[in-house]
Amino acid sequence: MENTLYERMGGENVIRSLANDIADNHLANPLIKTRFEIVEDMDKVKQIVFEFICAGTGGPQTYTGKGMLGAHKGMNISEQEFIAVVDDILLAMDQNNIGETEKKDMLAIAYSLKDEIIHV
Ligand code: HEM
Incomplete structure (x- = not known):
């Protein structure tokens, strides 16, 4: 069986770093930072x-x-x-040296969630 996306991205340690970098990118992104600056417990x-x-x-x-x-x-x-959040996710994947195939897979997952997130 083909490896999971989890394994192909590098597993727990890489994904821990990825999640932290996504949050840091949001806080540095002028399009969305105010959304996250007000969050009490970012950890x-x-x-x-x-x-x-x-x-x-x-x-x-x-x-x-x-x-x-x-x-x-x-x-x-x-x-x-x-789109700003998705861009931050893809940037964080670059920051963690995750491959292009994995970025495309993550993009597809993120896009599939849009109707549960936009204007809800
Ligand atoms: C693919 C897109 C997205 C995914 C996968 C995603 C995922 C998540 C997850 C897993 C949480 C934590 C939920 C919990 O606390 O139980 C969360 C919280 C949050 N999301 Fe998103 N999100 C996405 C897009 C967005 C966008 C576009 C915004 C706004 C710019 C946003 C703003 C927030 C905020 C402000 C919180 C924290 C809420 C709080 O705890 O006060 N998210 N998101």
Whole structure:
């Protein structure tokens, strides 16, 4: 059987670093940083995003966070903000030397979630 995306990205340690870098990129991104500057416990969000990526790519971790609709409901997130988040994810994948095939796979997963996140 083909390796999981989790394994192809490098597993737990790389994904831990990836989740941290995604959050840091959001905080540095002028299009969305105000969304994250007001979050009280960014360490908790980093941990939940770590679990989300692990569980969603075939890792053994359990996801303990909310569903995507519940997590983003009422924020009125725009298409531009959604693209900014996806760009930050792809940038973080470059920062962690993750391959192009894996970036495409992650892009497809992220895109598939858009209707649970944009204008909900
Ligand atoms: C593919 C796109 C996205 C994914 C996979 C994603 C994933 C997540 C996850 C897993 C959480 C944690 C949920 C929990 O605490 O239980 C979260 C929280 C959050 N997301 Fe997203 N998200 C995406 C897009 C966005 C966008 C476009 C924005 C706005 C610019 C956004 C803003 C937030 C904020 C502000 C929180 C923290 C809420 C809080 O704890 O106060 N997200 N997201």
